[in-house]
Amino acid sequence: MSAVTSGRERAASQPPGGAGDTESSDARGPLGARFAGRGRRAGLVAAGAAVAVTLALPPMLTASQLSVYILLALSAMVTVGLSLLMGYAGQVSIGQASFYAIGAYAAGLLSVHGTPPLLALAAAPLIAALFAAAIGGPLLRLRGHHLAFATIALQLILISLLGEADWAGGSVGLQGIPRLSAGGTELGEDIHYAYLAWAAVAVTVLVARNVVTSRAGRGLRALATSETAASASGVPVARYKLAVFTLAAAFAGLAGGIYAFFIGYINPGSFPVLLSIQFLVMAVVGGLGTIWGALLGATAITLIVQFLNDLGSRPGMPASAPSILNYAVYAAFLILVVLFLPRGIVPALRDAWQRRLAGRASS
Numbered sequence: 548m549s550a551v552t553s554g555r556e557r558a559a560s561q562p563p564g565g566a567g568d569t570e571s572s573d574a575r576g577p578l579g580a581r582f583a584g585r586g587r588r589a590g591l592v593a594a595g596a597a598v599a600v601t602l603a604l605p606p607m608l609t610a611s612q613l614s615v616y617i618l619l620a621l622s623a624m625v626t627v628g629l630s631l632l633m634g635y636a637g638q639v640s641i642g643q644a645s646f647y648a649i650g651a652y653a654a655g656l657l658s659v660h661g662t663p664p665l666l667a668l669a670a671a672p673l674i675a676a677l678f679a680a681a682i683g684g685p686l687l688r689l690r691g692h693h694l695a696f697a698t699i700a701l702q703l704i705l706i707s708l709l710g711e712a713d714w715a716g717g718s719v720g721l722q723g724i725p726r727l728s729a730g731g732t733e734l735g736e737d738i739h740y741a742y743l744a745w746a747a748v749a750v751t752v753l754v755a756r757n758v759v760t761s762r763a764g765r766g767l768r769a770l771a772t773s774e775t776a777a778s779a780s781g782v783p784v785a786r787y788k789l790a791v792f793t794l795a796a797a798f799a800g801l802a803g804g805i806y807a808f809f810i811g812y813i814n815p816g817s818f819p820v821l822l823s824i825q826f827l828v829m830a831v832v833g834g835l836g837t838i839w840g841a842l843l844g845a846t847a848i849t850l851i852v853q854f855l856n857d858l859g860s861r862p863g864m865p866a867s868a869p870s871i872l873n874y875a876v877y878a879a880f881l882i883l884v885v886l887f888l889p890r891g892i893v894p895a896l897r898d899a900w901q902r903r904l905a906g907r908a909s910s
Contacts, residue, residue, distance in 0.1 A: 605741040620744035623845040624802040626829040628795030634836020635767040636791040642698030646675045646796040648818035650803025655724045665729045668804045675800025710815045720814025727808040834891025
């Protein structure tokens with residue numbers, strides 16, 4: 548009984564904005580309200596600055612930089628969903644690229660066979676979500692490392708099936724994917740895809756924010772604190788887990804659909820297990836259960852990976868250098884974060900900001 552009571556108390560103490568995206572629950576009274584107000588104002592300023600920079604950057608980037616910028620946005624979409632899945636539902640997924648691949652193949656196959664590209668893009672997250680809902684019931688009965696291994700196995704099976712499927716292009720891949728178009732207007736320039744991708748990021752962020760601030764979000768925070776206590780408190784644990792799993796898959800499917808139209812060609816090798824590990828590292832480094840953490844983690848890892856790819860591709864470097872450098876950096880980042888920033892970068896920065904405000908108030 549005491550375990551259930553403590554679980555309820557911990558769940559009730561969480562703020563309605565979600566772990567990692569609002570001020571902590573100990574901000575009580577006039578002083579706490581002042582801290583919370585400053586934190587919200589700082590958050591609004593940061594969000595406004597981020598939007599302004601996001602809109603201003605594409606015209607100033609070179610072609611190669613613009614491609615990285617688009618891929619960064621797609622990674623951010625997947626990472627937002629993965630951060631919710633791991634930070635709130637407590638489910639570890641190391642196969643999120645499988646839903647990214649499903650969205651890409653769904654959009655590509657539909658558009659190649661005559662479906663209007665815009666409808667094909669809209670279908671990509673729906674198909675990924677339906678697939679997640681179909682497999683989520685039995686898959687989410689697993690926990691911990693068993694679930695992690697199962698998600699990796701899922702991706703390996705999917706890649707193998709796509710490589711053998713003639714209707715999906717087989718190992719050669721799916722070619723001839725048209726450019727995205729709507730109402731007779733074709734998105735023929737990379738800059739158009741940059742704005743499309745970041746508009747999709749904004750949609751995923753808004754959806755995720757609404758989820759964590761809703762009544763279901765409070766149930767998810769209770770679930771993240773203690774699954775047993777949440778179940779005893781009336782939270783439909785299995786249904787909430789499946790809902791977040793499906794939502795994260797939809798985010799990845801949307802990103803995959805945009806990727807297919809942007810690249811115009813996909814094959815099973817476009818979605819390696821390393822890509823899923825990359826998404827996982829992004830979520831952990833930024834801070835699980837935080838929307839801003841997902842965006843920051845995606846930005847940091849994407850830029851570092853790009854630098855390492857450039858470094859590994861220089862003359863005199865072995866062909867395997869980029870992959871080796873990437874794995875080494877992922878391992879180093881995870882070790883450093885676990886040791887020095889166990890909650891991730893964004894929670895650490897917020898804690899430092901709150902300590903600074905508290906120091907000013909007490910002086």
